[in-house]
Amino acid sequence: xxxxxxxxxxxxxxxxxxxxxxxxxxxxxxxxxxxxxxxxxxxxxxxxxxxxxxxxxxxxxxxxxxxxxxxxxxxxxxxxxxxxxxxxxxxxxxxxxxxxxxxxxxxxxxxxxxxxxxxxxxxxxxxxxxxxxxxxxxxxxxxxxxxxxxxxxxxxxxxxxxxxxxxxxxxxxxxxxxxxxxxxxxxxxxxxxxxxxxxxxxxxxxxx
Numbered sequence: 138x139x140x141x142x143x144x145x146x147x148x149x150x151x152x153x154x155x156x157x158x159x160x161x162x163x164x165x166x167x168x169x170x171x172x173x174x175x176x177x178x179x180x181x182x183x184x185x186x187x188x189x190x191x192x193x194x195x196x197x198x199x200x201x202x203x204x205x206x207x208x209x210x211x212x213x214x215x216x217x218x219x220x221x222x223x224x225x226x227x228x229x230x231x232x233x234x235x236x237x238x239x240x241x242x243x244x245x246x247x248x249x250x251x252x253x254x255x256x257x258x259x260x261x262x263x264x265x266x267x268x269x270x271x272x273x274x275x276x277x278x279x280x281x282x283x284x285x286x287x288x289x290x291x292x293x294x295x296x297x298x299x300x301x302x303x304x305x306x307x308x309x310x311x312x313x314x315x316x317x318x319x320x321x322x323x324x325x326x327x328x329x330x331x332x333x334x335x336x337x338x339x340x341x342x343x344x345x
Contacts, residue, residue: 203231258285
């Protein structure tokens with residue numbers, strides 16, 4: 138991997154990186170230039186980073202969570218994303234905690250997804266990291282953490298802090314996910330192993 142990087146054969150978010158220590162993080166697109174294969178870096182339900190293979194068309198964009206919206210010098214509005222990008226003149230409806238679909242070639246926002254009840258989300262921190270589901274309820278606690286209640290594809294409901302929630306689409310995910318983002322307890326996994334049946338996958342992956 139070090140040799141591939143130093144020879145300029147690895148691109149991150151569409152830009153060739155020759156520093157083999159260059160950091161990559163959640164939602165980044167990694168491209169092997171010679172083989173023209175693309176991967177997206179996501180979390181699994183164990184909290185580990187995992188690579189999922191994506192198509193060339195999907196490799197042209199990434200989802201970014203809006204961490205802050207503010208007004209800059211001369212009254213120019215801008216937003217700051219989870220990966221440290223600053224984008225000027227965003228759509229007026231884009232607010233904090235929303236997600237944008239960023240074109241990696243033009244660095245422009247192609248569309249955005251509102252943080253609201255019913256949207257599709259992935260958890261990026263806490264005990265439920267890596268799980269995917271739909272927002273069913275929001276709890277506001279003035280002076281404390283806001284809590285989001287999420288229901289996954291198996292009907293299991295769980296809650297987490299607002300800061301751990303990343304919108305990945307309105308009704309369905311706009312990205313290719315890993316094979317399984319649904320949490321199963323140790324007992325459930327043991328029962329499946331004893332019955333010699335594979336763990337069920339999410340409906341979206343089953344259709345593929």
